[in-house]
Amino acid sequence: MNGYSVFCVSDHTGLTIEAVAKSVLAxxxxxxxxLITLPFIDDAAKxxxxxxxxxxxxxxxxxxxxxxxxxxxxxxxxxxxxxxxFEHVSPAxxxxxxxxATPSGGHTHGMASDYEARMDAVNFALRLDDGLSPEHLGQxxxxxxxxxRVGKTPTALYLALxxxxxxxxxxxxxxxxxxxxxxxxxxxxxxxxxGLTLAPERLAAIREARLPGSRYASVAQCRxxxxxxxxxxxxxxxxxxxxxxxxxxxxAARLRAS
Amino acid sequence: MNGYSVFCVSDHTGLTIEAVAKSVLAxxxxxxxxLITLPFIDDAAKxxxxxxxxxxxxxxxxxxxxxxxxxxxxxxxxxxxxxxxFEHVSPAxxxxxxxxATPSGGHTHGMASDYEARMDAVNFALRLDDGLSPEHLGQxxxxxxxxxRVGKTPTALYLALxxxxxxxxxxxxxxxxxxxxxxxxxxxxxxxxxGLTLAPERLAAIREARLPGSRYASVAQCRxxxxxxxxxxxxxxxxxxxxxxxxxxxxAARLRAS
Numbered sequence: 001m002n003g004y005s006v007f008c009v010s011d012h013t014g015l016t017i018e019a020v021a022k023s024v025l026a027x028x029x030x031x032x033x034x035l036i037t038l039p040f041i042d043d044a045a046k047x048x049x050x051x052x053x054x055x056x057x058x059x060x061x062x063x064x065x066x067x068x069x070x071x072x073x074x075x076x077x078x079x080x081x082x083x084x085x086f087e088h089v090s091p092a093x094x095x096x097x098x099x100x101a102t103p104s105g106g107h108t109h110g111m112a113s114d115y116e117a118r119m120d121a122v123n124f125a126l127r128l129d130d131g132l133s134p135e136h137l138g139q140x141x142x143x144x145x146x147x148x149r150v151g152k153t154p155t156a157l158y159l160a161l162x163x164x165x166x167x168x169x170x171x172x173x174x175x176x177x178x179x180x181x182x183x184x185x186x187x188x189x190x191x192x193x194x195g196l197t198l199a200p201e202r203l204a205a206i207r208e209a210r211l212p213g214s215r216y217a218s219v220a221q222c223r224x225x226x227x228x229x230x231x232x233x234x235x236x237x238x239x240x241x242x243x244x245x246x247x248x249x250x251x252a253a254r255l256r257a258s
Numbered sequence: 259m260n261g262y263s264v265f266c267v268s269d270h271t272g273l274t275i276e277a278v279a280k281s282v283l284a285x286x287x288x289x290x291x292x293l294i295t296l297p298f299i300d301d302a303a304k305x306x307x308x309x310x311x312x313x314x315x316x317x318x319x320x321x322x323x324x325x326x327x328x329x330x331x332x333x334x335x336x337x338x339x340x341x342x343x344f345e346h347v348s349p350a351x352x353x354x355x356x357x358x359a360t361p362s363g364g365h366t367h368g369m370a371s372d373y374e375a376r377m378d379a380v381n382f383a384l385r386l387d388d389g390l391s392p393e394h395l396g397q398x399x400x401x402x403x404x405x406x407r408v409g410k411t412p413t414a415l416y417l418a419l420x421x422x423x424x425x426x427x428x429x430x431x432x433x434x435x436x437x438x439x440x441x442x443x444x445x446x447x448x449x450x451x452x453g454l455t456l457a458p459e460r461l462a463a464i465r466e467a468r469l470p471g472s473r474y475a476s477v478a479q480c481r482x483x484x485x486x487x488x489x490x491x492x493x494x495x496x497x498x499x500x501x502x503x504x505x506x507x508x509x510a511a512r513l514r515a516s
Binding site for chain 1 (some may be wrong): 270283286343355361415505507
């Protein structure tokens with residue numbers, strides 16, 4: 001057993017320090033790490049309790065994003081290995097800015113000013129899910145198109161929740177594909193259309209979970225629909241993303257950059 | 259003008275380095291920063307082009323999470339201020355682990371092994387949205403309850419997309435609240451119920467956008483529903499989160515930790 005227990009300690013959600021720990025530890029591929037997040041460690045009592053829990057864990061590492069140095073001290077005083085985001089990065093930033101960091105500067109995931117915009121975007125994505133309300137497609141920032149179960153809905157919801165983008169999604173049905181033309185509702189919105197595609201085997205596995213043993217879920221049917229969809233999108237120069245090996249974060253980031 | 263343009267440069271989505279930049283820069287509240295993310299900078303040509311773009315920007319800072327030192331060099335050679343996540347954090351981790359970091363270790367938002375679980379969770383959240391399919395509540399990890407428009411749906415979707423949790427949501431209607439008992443469908447699931455509430459003024463503003471001028475959107479009606487819901491949840495010792503000043507990230511992290 002050469003693994004480590006990695007505690008991600010934060011005085012807020014812990015999202016940032018979790019992401020940092022995963023990024024940095026991915027550079028040590030021969031070692032196994034199991035991550036435990038301890039969020040909302042925002043007073044001395046919680047810090048003491050958390051440090052106590054870590055201290056009794058064998059082979060423990062601490063990644064922290066604790067803005068208050070006094071809270072960090074609980075972990076260091078317990079003799080733990082602590083990698084604190086602010087201690088490692090802030091001094092270099094201070095030197096360039098010529099100004100000292102303020103320990104209680106604020107939180108990145110606090111009450112974001114864009115909260116309502118993101119909630120509106122979620123409601124928009126749900127209202128324009130799967131071809132619903134096509135008369136409102138003109139209000140969309142992006143319109144995701146693709147065959148059934150290719151991942152349009154989760155992607156649209158992620159774009160809404162994370163970036164506040166108004167993403168509609170519109171299915172390409174076998175009927176649409178037989179017509180070999182873009183569905184009429186989509187035609188006025190060409191610059192905002194984005195295609196999603198998948199490896200046929202992956203799509204078949206996803207459809208199989210929904211309708212086991214169906215023609216709809218067969219690899220042959222999936223391949224035929226995906227081929228037709230890719231030809232249709234290429235004919236209209238619509239950007240296409242193959243999501244087979246991507247997380248929803250990567251799909252969304254690529255769409256946002258497209 | 260004492261502001262800075264902050265470029266978040268990544269060979270992948272840029273989510274991690276964006277979060278790091280926001281956290282660190284929040285400690286300099288007197289300075290204004292505008293963030294620009296440059297994702298998928300994963301070869302020399304893209305790095306050269308990105309560095310060129312940054313170099314012609316006045317008062318530019320670079321936060322980077324570039325695993326390949328050769329790509330970072332393009333930014334440093336251009337004389338830019340570069341804060342690289344790996345350069346600042348990895349050496350300390352190497353010393354503790356007694357092993358050198360491998361620059362091309364991998365990505366945290368690559369093809370996650372939990373992709374399908376998260377997509378399943380999204381579909382579950384949609385299937386059990388707003389009290390739908392109550393016969394499947396037994397399969398939920400969490401069941402969010404609260405009055406109309408209190409934020410149940412976006413929160414359930416975030417829990418699904420980010421954590422892969424199966425979160426149902428169930429509305430407390432004025433009729434339910436008049437009965438002063440927990441809706442029958444919820445009663446078998448008490449340990450997994452979580453309440454959401456809001457300041458009445460915030461809820462009224464959200465409802466006003468949906469049904470302007472309605473009784474449903476009046477502050478008095480919102481206050482009455484929220485008061486009744488809070489009493490009902492307290493009577494059953496159901497944990498309650500006041501989301502008035504929280505982002506969806508914070509709501510979700512608190513629910514996950516609850």
